[in-house]
Amino acid sequence: MNVLVLGGYGLIGDAVVGRLLRDGHHVCGLGRDVGDAQRRRPAVCWIAADMSLLLAAEDWLPVVAGMDAVVNAAGALQDGPRDRLDAVHWRSVLALVAACEQAGIRRFVQISAVGADPSSKNPFFSTKAEGDRAVASSSLEWTILRPGLVIAPAAYGGTALLRALAAFPGFVPAVMSRQPIQTVSVVDVTEAVSRAVAGSLPPRLVVDLVEANARPLADVLSAFRAWLGLSPAKVVPMPTILGRLAGAVADGLGMLGWRSPLRSAALAALGRGVTGNAAPWNEISGHPLQPLEATLADTPAHVQERWFARLWLLKPVILACLSMFWLVSGIIGLIRQEEAADILVSHGVPGNFADMSVLAGSAADILVGAAAVVRPFARRALQAMIAITLFYLAAATLLVPELWLAPLGPLVKTIPTLCLVLVALAVLDER
Structure with missing residues (x-):
């Protein structure tokens, strides 16, 4: 079959693409930034498109032409500069369903989330539910899968945060540590998608995909710590106010383009617990989905x-x-401009040129310092830090080489800073 997977390079989407390829299907993946995905999975036909802009059936018809099935694994956690939940979770899905009906596509698999509810005050769950309703109201052979906390070999977002908290030195911090969690292996999710695409599940099915028993978040973190091979550590409950503060900071960073899993929407979801009803799937499949211990043991x-x-x-x-x-370096340069310029003048640099050099250097420092915290500009800002540092070192070596032997080591100390920039570049990618 020809299968279109929306969000095909996400945590769930990428695993779904891999499973469908192994099943022998021809797969197309859709996402906003498909460059990395094209290099990682060249066997997939990749379509670069923003779902939030495809809000009419006519927008989708060229995309779904020739497809036999569609799997929607796309989603966003919270509204931000790049994400509009109403558009991604509902309005675009409504248009997509209409296009599928017009194009004669047989099967549609919607990957939703446990807790999806149109009456929810959390926009993530309410918009997910509206998207589910659009699918369920169609004439397609649809399946709506609602996984719990998905555990996969890949990690970003919430699953990355779990690993990081589990590896915290000395103790494991946790907000709302007693909230119940039901996990599901991404392998089990892809198995359900595979069966839905093949038509081997009951038609018009809405089902939760969760392990049989819920466990406190503290137990999930302890299981991850053991999985990492680290010595046991106590899970220390953190005050709720601290979580709210972290959520507010993360929301602010979201406006700068950073997609932190600590945002207020995620904390609200944790507050209600990540739980579903395991019984319907167990009855359909004949066996329960594997528990967290087995999921971690498999990877x-x-x-x-x-x-x-x-x-x-x-x-x-x-x-x-x-x-x-x-930022501080640039601001100090502006405040003490005359002193900095005098150093250059004392080494034969003309006064006007020295003043301009100090102003330009301070402005450059402030610019890259501010740009580093804006996600779309972060990589270029870090690269600019390297270039500026190397320029400073070269200029200082030519003009004031004795600074290399100065007691406080002003030039020597730039080398560790340069190394830290290289580390930042190495870990900048989010997925």
């Missing part, structure tokens, strides 16, 4: 997982430190 952790878990929480710290270092 044993190695040193790369420990590196990732430990670096994940350090990433924002690194970026914040670099941003502050460059």
